[in-house]
Amino acid sequence: MSEEKKQQNMPVQKGGAHVAKSGSNVSTVSAQGGSAGADSEASGMPKRNKYADKMNQKKSRLNKGMRIGIGVAVVVLLIALGIFLVLKSRNAGTEETVTQTATASRGMLETYIEGSGSTAAKKREELGRDLKGTVSEVLVEVGDEVKKGDKLVVVNPTETRKELETAEDELADARRGVTDAQAEVTKAQNAVSTAQKRIGKLAITAPFTGKIIPVTDSEGKSTTYHVGQQLSEGEIVGYMVDDSKMKLSLYFSAAYANDIKSGQTATVSVPSAMSSVSGTVSAVESAQKVSAEGVKLFRVVISMDNPGTLTKDMMATATISTSSAGEVYPAESGTLEYSREEAVTVQTGGEIKTLNGLDYYSYSSGATIMTLTSDSAQDELKNAQNTVVTARNGVTNAQKQVQAKQERITELKKLIADSTIKSPIDGVVVSLNAYTEQDVGGTEPLVVVADLNDIIVNADIMSTDVSAVQPGQPAVMTMYTNDGTLTLTGTVESIALEPTQNNNGGQGSMATFPAVIAIDPIEGQSISIGMGVEYQITTASSSDCLMVPSSAIVYAEEGAAVFAKPLVDENGEEIPFSETLPIPEGTEGIPPEFQLVPVETGISDSSNTEILWGIEEGTTVYLSGPQDLYAEMGMGVAVG
Numbered sequence: 001m002s003e004e005k006k007q008q009n010m011p012v013q014k015g016g017a018h019v020a021k022s023g024s025n026v027s028t029v030s031a032q033g034g035s036a037g038a039d040s041e042a043s044g045m046p047k048r049n050k051y052a053d054k055m056n057q058k059k060s061r062l063n064k065g066m067r068i069g070i071g072v073a074v075v076v077l078l079i080a081l082g083i084f085l086v087l088k089s090r091n092a093g094t095e096e097t098v099t100q101t102a103t104a105s106r107g108m109l110e111t112y113i114e115g116s117g118s119t120a121a122k123k124r125e126e127l128g129r130d131l132k133g134t135v136s137e138v139l140v141e142v143g144d145e146v147k148k149g150d151k152l153v154v155v156n157p158t159e160t161r162k163e164l165e166t167a168e169d170e171l172a173d174a175r176r177g178v179t180d181a182q183a184e185v186t187k188a189q190n191a192v193s194t195a196q197k198r199i200g201k202l203a204i205t206a207p208f209t210g211k212i213i214p215v216t217d218s219e220g221k222s223t224t225y226h227v228g229q230q231l232s233e234g235e236i237v238g239y240m241v242d243d244s245k246m247k248l249s250l251y252f253s254a255a256y257a258n259d260i261k262s263g264q265t266a267t268v269s270v271p272s273a274m275s276s277v278s279g280t281v282s283a284v285e286s287a288q289k290v291s292a293e294g295v296k297l298f299r300v301v302i303s304m305d306n307p308g309t310l311t312k313d314m315m316a317t318a319t320i321s322t323s324s325a326g327e328v329y330p331a332e333s334g335t336l337e338y339s340r341e342e343a344v345t346v347q348t349g350g351e352i353k354t355l356n357g358l359d360y361y362s363y364s365s366g367a368t369i370m371t372l373t374s375d376s377a378q379d380e381l382k383n384a385q386n387t388v389v390t391a392r393n394g395v396t397n398a399q400k401q402v403q404a405k406q407e408r409i410t411e412l413k414k415l416i417a418d419s420t421i422k423s424p425i426d427g428v429v430v431s432l433n434a435y436t437e438q439d440v441g442g443t444e445p446l447v448v449v450a451d452l453n454d455i456i457v458n459a460d461i462m463s464t465d466v467s468a469v470q471p472g473q474p475a476v477m478t479m480y481t482n483d484g485t486l487t488l489t490g491t492v493e494s495i496a497l498e499p500t501q502n503n504n505g506g507q508g509s510m511a512t513f514p515a516v517i518a519i520d521p522i523e524g525q526s527i528s529i530g531m532g533v534e535y536q537i538t539t540a541s542s543s544d545c546l547m548v549p550s551s552a553i554v555y556a557e558e559g560a561a562v563f564a565k566p567l568v569d570e571n572g573e574e575i576p577f578s579e580t581l582p583i584p585e586g587t588e589g590i591p592p593e594f595q596l597v598p599v600e601t602g603i604s605d606s607s608n609t610e611i612l613w614g615i616e617e618g619t620t621v622y623l624s625g626p627q628d629l630y631a632e633m634g635m636g637v638a639v640g
Contacts, residue, residue, distance in 0.1 A: 100623040101565075104548045109610050110541035111603055113468060117459035117517070119479065119531045121427075121450035127152065128421045128434070128446030130411075132159035135438040140447070142432050146423045152447050153434045157419040159441075164412040171405035178402055181394040188387040195381035201347030202372040206363035208340065210242040214359045222359055225352060231372060233349040238358050238369075245339035246306050247282065248316050250330040251289065254296035259325040260284055266302045268318040270310060270336070279304035281320060297331050303339065312338055350374030427451040430529070455519050455527045457488075459535055460512035461495065468539040469495055475517050479533045488527070490519040492537060540603045547608040552621040553601065556581055560601050563594040563622035564615050577615070594622045 137154035140146060206212070214222035215236055225237065248268055252260060266279040283301040291297055302318050304310075317333040350372030363369065431448035440446065457477060461469055469492060477488040492515060499511035517535060519527065552562050561581055566574040581596040599614030615621070 101620050102549050102552060102623055104546055104564075104611060104615055104617055104619045104621060106544050106546055106617055108541070108543050109545050109547055109603055109605060109608060110538050111468075111605055112536045112538045113461070113465040114534065114536045115460060115462065115465075116532065116534050117457045119455050119519075119527055119529050119533060120458050121430075121452055121529050122454040122456045122516075122518075123425050123427065123451040124430075125424050125427075125449050126445035127423075127449065128155065128440070129444060130415055130442045131155045131157060131419060131421075131440055131446065132163070132442045133157040133419065133440060135434045135436055135440060135446070138432070138434050138436055140429050140432065142429050144429045145427070146429060146449060147426050148423055150423045151420055152423055152429070152449070153421040155419045155421070155434075155440065155446070157416050160412055160415050160419070164409065164416065167405055167409045167412060171402065171409060174398060174401040174405050177398040178395060181391065181398045184391040185388065185395055188384060188391045191384035192381065192388055195377065195384045198348045198377050199374070199381055202350055202374060202377065204237065204344060204346065204369045204371070206365055206367045206369060207240055207342050207344070208242065209363070209365045210240050210340065211360055211362045212344065212358055212369065213239040213241055215239070225355060225358060225370070227352050227355055229352045231346045231349060231352060233346055235346045235349075236343045237346065238344045240342050240344055240363070241312075241338040242340040243306055243311070243338050246304055246310050246336045247339050248279070248302045248304070248318060248334050248336055249299055250302065250318060250334045251291075251297035251299050251332055252320075252328060252330050254288060254298055256322070256325055256328050257298055259322040260300055260320055260328060261322075264320055264322060266304075266318045266320045268302060268304050268316055270314055270316045272314055273309050275307075275309065277304050277307060277310075279318060291331055295331065300330075310336055312336060312341075344369065346372070348372065348374060348377055350377065421447060423449050425449060425451055450529065452526070452529065455529065456493065457490065457517040457519060457533055457535065459515045459517055460500075461515045463499060463511050463513065465539075466495065466499075466513045469513075469515065469537060471495065473537050473539060475535050475537045477517065477519070477533045477535045479527070479531050481528075481531060486525070486527075488519050488522070488533070490517045492516075493518045542603055542610050545602065546611045546615075546617055548611055548615075548621050549623060550604055550607060550609045551623045553599075553609055554596075554624055556584070556596070556598075558598055561596050561598045562611075562615065563590055563624065564597045565591075565593050565620040565622075566595065567616065567619060579614075590622060 133156045135153060136156050137151075139154070140150075140152050146152065215238055216222055223237075225231075231237070260281065262281050262284055264281045266281055267276055268279045269276045279302040281300060282303040285299045285301070288296055288298050300320070302320075312335075314336045315333055316336050317330060320328045322328055351374070352370055353373045354368075354371045356369055358369070427449045428451075429447060430450045430452075431445070433444055434440070434446040457475075471492050471494055473492045475490045475492060477490060479486045479488055494516045496514040499513050517537075548562060554561050554563065558581055564577070566576060568574055577595060577597050579598055581598055583590065583596050597614055600612040602610030602612045604610065
């Protein structure tokens with residue numbers, strides 16, 4: 001660290017530049033020479049000449065003879081200086097032609113990044129931020145040591161209690177909202193069910209097994225239907241009848257009321273068909289009527305099989321065989337009816353899509369007679385389904401409102417319970433923003449407690465360096481205090497996954513990644529929070545590694561290589577390298593005893609590079625010089 005840096009009390013924030021250092025000296029044979037005046041340039045401050053006052057005094061004028069002597073002496077000195085510079089230049093040219101080499105040796109090599117940060121307590125609790133009311137007691141002062149559970153500040157949470165009452169009223173409203181929303185869902189679901197039933201009724205089916213009789217007009221003509229015809233809801237398209245059996249209702253004199261019973265045999269006569277068929281009494285009704293002659297009558301229903309010649313409305317009469325009264329005749333004749341008859345009606349209006357026969361066609365129960373299509377019915381269903389979705393969303397939103405109100409009530413109850421602020425940790429009061437009778441509005445913490453026995457460094461890692469930083473890497477830190485500097489050690493504990501925009505003077509506006517460095521404890525030494533530090537994080541290291549100056553590394557098509565001279569054994573014989581590469585044609589300046597040897601490199605710092613494989617310790621390597629040497633020559637080896 002420079003003297004200038006030591007004079008600073010606080011660090012200027014660094015950009016976290018990637019820096020490296022090595023722990024081994026590499027011996028080299030190189031040209032001699034040095035820069036004059038290096039010490040004066042390094043001082044950075046002009047020094048006052050101690051003879052300045054005397055030099056500024058008015059001096060007596062020399063006589064002419066003395067001035068001539070001095071002039072001659074100056075000329076002689078200039079000539080001597082010129083000869084010296086020429087000789088030095090020649091010697092320097094001779095020295096620069098000396099071959100530059102180095103010896104591969106072992107040592108410590110590491111790379112690190114550096115930057116700045118500040119100390120902070122790992123455990124820090126801000127208390128009373130959300131409390132609203134009046135401070136009734138303040139039991140601590142800044143700097144007081146407290147234990148977990150100690151009372152710090154007491155607040156009368158009057159405003160919080162008012163908020164709680166309001167929140168409970170809002171919760172009741174929210175619950176009513178859920179009930180109303182659920183009722184809307186039920187209503188919408190019923191509408192969907194109704195719409196689906198209406199669409200289902202677009203298919204007109206036979207209500208039972210039988211024959212369909214067409215609708216006729218006043219002149220007895222059958223009504224005709226065709227595909228595409230529009231039908232209205234309630235319109236009758238035919239009559240489904242069961243004509244396999246017929247029934248006949250007749251009125252008999254009340255005098256035979258006790259003689260006629262269900263199940264008795266009857267003979268039915270149909271004059272228009274000039275036939276008679278056998279039937280059975282199927283019902284004896286108690287209802288009575290009086291004939292025009294004043295005779296009381298009761299109705300009897302007779303059922304019979306249809307031989308295929310009987311139709312509705314044929315005039316007929318019948319006699320019933322009784323055991324007590326013999327053959328009994330009705331008071332008047334009647335007309336035949338189908339045993340079952342039902343009008344086939346349009347349940348949902350629409351346009352005929354498909355059509356089967358309507359004129360006396362026979363159908364099984366449930367068979368389709370015709371199908372309709374209705375855009376309005378489909379729209380009704382779609383609207384109802386959309387209403388269900390909307391209603392369900394309403395329920396979800398209402399339930400979320402209830403949950404939010406419940407959570408808020410829980411928070412407010414906790415705030416009221418926590419109106420007596422207690423320390424959640426062992427620590428020290430580092431900030432106090434409360435005094436007795438103070439009205440607080442829940443905008444800032446009333447007291448802050450921190451554990452000053454566990455201090456960390458909050459560091460900013462530049463985005464260009466963050467990929468090299470991992471938890472567990474060692475760090476060395478310099479903390480600046482009023483008394484000077486303090487060296488700390490520690491370990492990277494965590495690195496944020498997302499960057500933050502840094503706008504301070506040190507880092508500019510470059511994005512940085514917050515990191516936490518855990519500080520190793522120092523016995524008998526306390527570390528203050530909020531102090532500026534400069535850190536060095538070791539990102540890679542290799543101890544007792546083989547290394548060469550980085551300028552010895554060249555790059556051929558096969559990869560990294562060095563120009564190296566073989567070692568010799570105890571007999572003076574060269575020990576061949578395990579592998580060599582041909583030196584590209586046209587390469588100049590390489591001494592003939594050096595061979596091009598492929599190597600595998602490891603980590604590098606600003607001066608040296610680790611050699612993992614290729615040469616051994618003690619091998620002499622050629623320092624190739626500027627990287628662009630071979631590039632300028634257009635050869636196949638690039639020197640690095």
